[in-house]
Amino acid sequence: MRMSKKASIGVTGLAVMGRNLARNLARHGHTVALHNRSEQRTKELVEQFGDEGDFIPAYSAQEFVDALERPRQVVIMVKAGAPTDAVIDEFVPLLEKGDVIVDAGNAHFADTRRREAALREKGIHFVGTGVSGGEEGALHGPSIMPGGSKESYQSLGPLFEDISAKVDGEPCCTHVGADGAGHFVKMVHNGIEYADMQLIAESFDLLRGAGGYSPAEIAEVFRTWNSGRLDSYLIEITSQVLAHTDAASGKPFVDIVADQAEQKGTGRWTVQIGLDLGVPISGIAEAVFARSLSGASNLREASRGLGGPSRAPLTGSALDTFADDVEQALYASKVVAYAQGFNQIQAGGAEYGWDIDLGKVASIWRGGCIIRAKFLNDITAAYAEEPALPTLLTSGGFRKAVEDAQDSWRSVISTAVRLGIPTPGFSTALAYYDGLRAERLPAALVQGQRDYFGAHTYRRVDREGSFHTAWAADGRPESSA
Template sequence: MALCDIGLIGLGTMGSALSLNIAEKGFDIAVWNRRTKVTHAFKAEAGELADKIIATETYEELIAALKSPRAIILMVPAGGPVDDQIAQLRPLLDPEDMIIDAGNANFHNTRTRAASGEPFIGIGVSGGEDGARHGPSIMGGGPKESWDSVAHILEAISAKYEGQPCATWMGPDGAGHFVKAVHNGIEYADMQMIAEVYGIMRDGMGMDAAAIGGVFEAWNKGPLQSYLIEISGEVAKAIDPKTGGAMLDAIVDAAGQKGTGRWTAIEAQHLAAPVPAIEAAVAARNLSSRRDARALGEELFGAAPKHLPHETLSIDTLEQALIAGKILCYAQGFVMLSAASEEFQWSLPLPAIAEVWREGCIIRSAMLNDMSEALTEDPERNLMFAPYFSDHLKKNHGALRQVVAQAALHGLAAPALLSGLSYFDTMRTARGTANMIQGQRDFFGRHSFVHIDGSEGQHGPWAD
């Protein structure tokens, strides 16, 4: 075999899938894993793609197998393992050789690594194992010339939307990993809202999992058409081979997380970018793990969920509420992207971000094409104010209000939907209640306030 086009370190689930994708698209790839037997087993099991793969046992073998200037993808756990790999590779590489971190890195770490000045890019890869194998959404960050040197490979392996690659350079240093983090934050909120609507159907309306699956399948043919709605239908209809009952009914209600949603919520606070639906979703996952405490609460206070009176809510009302909630959580995510773009001087291409998310990634949705068009018209405008989405909100926010109200009255937790509604109501209220907060701050700390006539540095009569 001739020298390979690219190298990859880390043959876990994602690394293996991505390597096969690269080979399938016609590129020769050299791979390395810390366990040599895994490396050789990977090549042995690659079938007809094995001829495109070189299995290496040392860093020196890996580097020698690559065309110069070299490019090596890291698919290892975020944090220390990435730094360890970089530290071991750099002394063996030529100055023009590039390292590509394709894991779920914290964008601050990516910025630090990029500051070394050595060729390095960080790319966010979304789509899970299936996406990595057949076409993920790829969000790149780093020097534009470094991205351009491998863009032909990354675009080839990415998902395609009507022939357009879902792989784009987002900006310098940590821009790609930041966009991926916000993607995951939106993912958290979207999943939580779906779970809340599932809970209302299950606990409030007495529907079984199969019937709920049928609802999701029907919704996936309308405005809510998306990957998450699609798989929610499949999950709800699946049968547990152990019990013969619904798979959903056999799954412990404690949600896992790898930290990216939490990073999004934390960074939103630093940026003063309001993302209440995402924050509520992160909190809900944390609460889900408190199973013993929740059991104690039910024993002490009685079970919260109560059946809704007949015809209190309809399936159509739930669909409309979820449409409104979905728009609001995406709007919050793009507001955060805009704030980061200004803070870090990235000039993030917001319309292109929506386009990259149209296929391959977890939050791919029929709405993203309209979001891209709205952001092209006015990238500074909150998506909820764009005509297409404001029309949807005018039509559907009443349903969201009904769902949240009935959920609260009947003990059905719906924190993300509630946070979305509160965000909507705050953003449609020209004069809110922060004047009281400013009055309080001035009273106890003489922090001053802006008078309604425009004069600044004012104090109330209590200051005397």
């Protein structure tokens, strides 16, 4: 370990993510102060990885703050919620105006906005920062989504851009927007991640349940897909998971894993905020609900005897084209999921006063993060060409790809329904697409119902204003509201 007088940045909270982020900074030539509630973790990091760069271990909050250059930059890597508030309360009395506190955990953006406003009054910059890529990304180069003030990014930006993933020489890091914008964008990223994973899982279920493929054969299908337009981190690791054989039983790994998917909450946050903003993110919602259903063991056990159709696998020409049809359905559904996510970011920016560049968001997701994928290059290009693009589904390349996929998309869902294979992700994506393109929706009838039982009024297509029909009166006269 090489010692230097002062550290350019400090990390407090040295569990896996904090430790790897600190190592990443040190590997890039930055002197890093280290602090953890448990002194042992600080000592272990220095003992194991001290030769990777300049670390300054600190065993008290005061010692940690004293080790930092001014303006001090403190990165917090602890559990969201009360633990984060506790660390902030511990360090704020030791800091000065102009210093920066970075929360790089998965905090709720509303908490970040609250903290940023409170610390701004004290003259301290609070930067809620989304970091995606897991423990490997934190060490080797994550996608980084800082919020906070523009002033704070002047000092933090070069460090974060330095340690972030790079795509075509460009850092996967940008200043997202004010106060909670960084954590908001990370939240939506995680929501899209839920949808992406659900769609991939449904593709596996279809290939196995309708196509009769073995996990090893499906792994090969996914490897093939990963060499084309579906090239992505999630498709890549899916092929590896499906190809893995359990050493203890000799069975395919996927068959010995309990079919109950867990979640940490960011997907739920995305759906809750989508409801608050009035943004239809049905694909993300169905992915969250699918995980909830998978974990409802008592409900599922009680329903085992419910009747359903035969699941006889496809044969003949239908089987010959099925994998290609599923690829088309997967691609189209993924476009819908990403379109919904970017619409939510757009709506959040409008609601909270954030000037978020959607093209830059797509750009920094191209590397380092869990949803990194080849087609994020196309999303980046779409927003560069039309910054105010209303939806990815109307962008030239995506529009044509989804239109070309329609027959396969609908055929796959029809097969799933006929065989009783649940495809909530595929189905809701298609319903969303059909809802957008419909000339008229049955919402007209819903408005009539609402006016009938609650006098909620309705609007007409032939003149301006709101109207109410006196449904209980003879002749049901209409009046302006």
